[in-house]
Amino acid sequence: xxxxxxxxxxxxxxxxxxxxxxxxxxxxxxxxxxxxxxxxxxxxxxxxxxxxxxxxxxxxxxxxxxxxxxxxxxxxxxxxxxxxxxxxxxxxxxxxxxxxxxxxxxxxxxxxxxxxxxxxxxxxxxxxxxxxxxxxxxxxxxxxxxxxxxxxxxxxxxxxxxxxxxxxxxxxxxxxxxxxxxxxxxxxxxxxxxxxxxxx
Amino acid sequence: xxxxxxxxxxxxxxxxxxxxxxxxxxxxxxxxxxxxxxxxxxxxxxxxxxxxxxxxxxxxxxxxxxxxxxxxxxxxxxxxxxxxxxxxxxxxxxxxxxxxxxxxxxxxxxxxxxxxxxxxxxxxxxxxxxxxxxxxxxxxxxxxxxxxxxxxxxxxxxxxxxxxxxxxxxxxxxxxxxxxxxxxxxxxxxxxxxxxxxxxxxxxxxxxxxxxxxxxxxxxxxxxxxxxxxxxxxxxxxxxxxxxxxxxxxxxxxxxxxxxxxxxxxxxxxxxxxxxxxxxxxxxxxxxxxxxxxxxxxxxxxxxxxxxxxxxxxxxxxxxxxxxxxxxxxxxxxxxxxxxxxxxxxxxxxxxxxxxxxxxxxxxxxxxxxxxxxxxxxxxxxxxxxxxxxxxxxxxxxxxxxxxxxxxxxxxxxxxxxxxxxxxxxxxxxxxxxxxxxxxxxxxxxxxxxxxxxxxxxxxxxxxx
Numbered sequence: 001x002x003x004x005x006x007x008x009x010x011x012x013x014x015x016x017x018x019x020x021x022x023x024x025x026x027x028x029x030x031x032x033x034x035x036x037x038x039x040x041x042x043x044x045x046x047x048x049x050x051x052x053x054x055x056x057x058x059x060x061x062x063x064x065x066x067x068x069x070x071x072x073x074x075x076x077x078x079x080x081x082x083x084x085x086x087x088x089x090x091x092x093x094x095x096x097x098x099x100x101x102x103x104x105x106x107x108x109x110x111x112x113x114x115x116x117x118x119x120x121x122x123x124x125x126x127x128x129x130x131x132x133x134x135x136x137x138x139x140x141x142x143x144x145x146x147x148x149x150x151x152x153x154x155x156x157x158x159x160x161x162x163x164x165x166x167x168x169x170x171x172x173x174x175x176x177x178x179x180x181x182x183x184x185x186x187x188x189x190x191x192x193x194x195x196x197x198x199x200x
Numbered sequence: 201x202x203x204x205x206x207x208x209x210x211x212x213x214x215x216x217x218x219x220x221x222x223x224x225x226x227x228x229x230x231x232x233x234x235x236x237x238x239x240x241x242x243x244x245x246x247x248x249x250x251x252x253x254x255x256x257x258x259x260x261x262x263x264x265x266x267x268x269x270x271x272x273x274x275x276x277x278x279x280x281x282x283x284x285x286x287x288x289x290x291x292x293x294x295x296x297x298x299x300x301x302x303x304x305x306x307x308x309x310x311x312x313x314x315x316x317x318x319x320x321x322x323x324x325x326x327x328x329x330x331x332x333x334x335x336x337x338x339x340x341x342x343x344x345x346x347x348x349x350x351x352x353x354x355x356x357x358x359x360x361x362x363x364x365x366x367x368x369x370x371x372x373x374x375x376x377x378x379x380x381x382x383x384x385x386x387x388x389x390x391x392x393x394x395x396x397x398x399x400x401x402x403x404x405x406x407x408x409x410x411x412x413x414x415x416x417x418x419x420x421x422x423x424x425x426x427x428x429x430x431x432x433x434x435x436x437x438x439x440x441x442x443x444x445x446x447x448x449x450x451x452x453x454x455x456x457x458x459x460x461x462x463x464x465x466x467x468x469x470x471x472x473x474x475x476x477x478x479x480x481x482x483x484x485x486x487x488x489x490x491x492x493x494x495x496x497x498x499x500x501x502x503x504x505x506x507x508x509x510x511x512x513x514x515x516x517x518x519x520x521x522x523x524x525x526x527x528x529x530x531x532x533x534x535x536x537x538x539x540x541x542x543x544x545x546x547x548x549x550x551x552x553x554x555x556x557x558x559x560x561x562x563x564x565x566x567x568x569x570x571x572x573x574x575x576x577x578x579x580x581x582x583x584x585x586x587x588x589x590x591x592x593x594x595x596x597x598x599x600x601x602x603x604x605x606x607x608x609x610x611x612x613x614x615x616x617x618x619x620x621x622x623x624x625x626x627x628x629x630x631x632x633x634x635x636x637x638x639x640x641x642x643x644x645x646x647x648x649x650x651x652x653x654x655x656x657x658x659x660x661x662x663x664x665x
């Protein structure tokens with residue numbers, strides 16, 4: 001049952017991470033990010049108790065909420081955003097396909113190194129890392145950069161949960177996730193502020 | 201009372217409180233004085249030893265338990281804390297002159313506390329998490345809320361964040377290598393991960409593109425602070441890896457890798473600075489070359505390399521502080537930092553111009569300046585190991601020297617009969633003047649800081665012994 005759930009989470013992560021690459025509307029981006037954290041929670045459950053795994057879910061959802069609320073208060077930037085974003089959806093789909101292929105090949109080896117974390121956990125985490133890196137490679141728009149970083153870190157967190165069960169690590173990673181979202185929100189606001197002369 | 205509360209939690213809390221103060225002078229003085237007190241406390245208050253103060257017996261414990269793990273400041277780490285907080289005090293005293301105190305002092309305290317936590321946390325692998333938190337805090341420091349974030353800031357965030365997973369996974373793999381030392385594949389994988397993590401964190405060639413970008417986009421003084429605190433403590437964290445894992449310490453491949461990385465940073469930093477036509481970017485390449493010197497020191501036999509590594513720290517702190525303050529003052533008076541608009545600046549900014557040139561020369565190992573003794577020792581020991589490496593190091597130094605003389609030529613190239621009209625504020629003149637004198641004092645009397653440096657290698661169990 002747990003294994004089936006883990007593979008469902010991997011499919012969920014595949015859909016959301018590819019979706020994050022394809023969608024342009026920030027509302028869908030935030031929704032997909034929130035769903036992605038649900039998948040991450042299920043994968044983390046394979047090695048951590050519910051209490052600790054739910055820290056990731058709550059921190060992830062809070063981060064998504066911070067980014068969503070900040071973005072909702074800003075003027076529409078879709079035109080600017082599209083200029084920074086490779087246009088072809090087909091291109092991005094092809095790139096995502098390449099990542100999936102690499103992940104499929106690398107999962108077995110990584111699973112062996114990571115103390116037999118489980119194929120679902122190893123595959124899911126590598127998928128997140130790969131898609132996150134792809135995201136970082138094709139955009140310089142702040143919201144997407146932060147989401148890319150959060151995706152990469154999520155992949156690492158899932159993988160690391162298989163080998164480390166410290167409460168301090170869980171807490172610090174949650175703080176880093178929230179910090180990343182806050183930094184993203186700060187930079188989004190800064191990006192939309194009219195330059196002023198500093199008065200100190 | 202325990203040491204982590206005094207040197208981690210207290211500065212963190214102070215930093216948060218100082219966010220509510222807006223006066224540059226008050227912040228600068230408060231930050232400097234508190235930093236100095238923390239440094240003096242670290243140097244003179246014994247840890248794990250009872251002392252009597254006004255009839256009351258006090259003992260500073262070394263550890264604090266947080267969520268089942270321990271923050272531990274060993275008695276032998278006192279001199280290191282003194283060096284770090286002494287450097288922080290230096291930067292904060294100069295913050296008023298750079299007009300960056302409102303951001304630098306509060307956030308700087310928080311960043312320093314997190315960096316100290318990264319040295320104190322047990323198991324030490326968790327240090328990467330604290331470094332990442334410090335990096336996140338550095339973003340509002342580098343980008344004010346009223347100006348759009350630059351590409352350099354984005355790249356800084358990406359590169360530094362990517363370092364954390366690599367280092368943590370490498371740390372876990374290193375534990376496996378210790379358990380089965382014969383597994384060469386696992387050793388290679390863990391060493392590669394570790395190398396990648398530190399390459400991102402220390403901005404090792406070619407991952408340093410964000411440094412020159414940021415030098416043009418943000419306050420040079422703030423960038424200077426970040427380029428001092430993050431690499432300095434990261435290198436000490438890296439030395440901790442060498443101290444703990446004997447197979448890593450004795451690996452000849454690692455020595456070669458460290459040497460190549462250090463030389464790559466030094467040579468590229470030096471040569472790029474030599475061909476650069478922007479004063480802020482020259483400083484950025486100088487900071488990159490400084491990190492190269494530190495990595496080169498790590499590549500030496502640890503008995504010699506570790507004392508040299510610690511000898512580099514005060515010179516780096518003072519040199520970079522004077523350099524970045526000078527560039528910040530110059531930036532206030534010119535449209536761009538390119539050579540064209542900077543011509544003849546020495547006549548209107550004599551203190552900033554002198555500070556910049558002296559600091560560049562100090563980084564370039566010019567005799568009688570702060571950087572000279574450590575670099576001379578490094579060069580001498582490197583030459584004993586490998587003449588070709590010493591020649592490459594010489595090439596990097598020549599690049600830095602060329603950049604210093606080019607900068608000097610540009611800023612002194614004034615129209616004939618132009619009068620001397622210093623435009624720096626009194627605070628800027630005093631801070632820059634003291635900084636330049638400090639660079640000469642450290643160069644002429646390097647033994648003066650030996651009192652603080654001599655016990656530093658004791659913080660490692662095996663390195664430097």
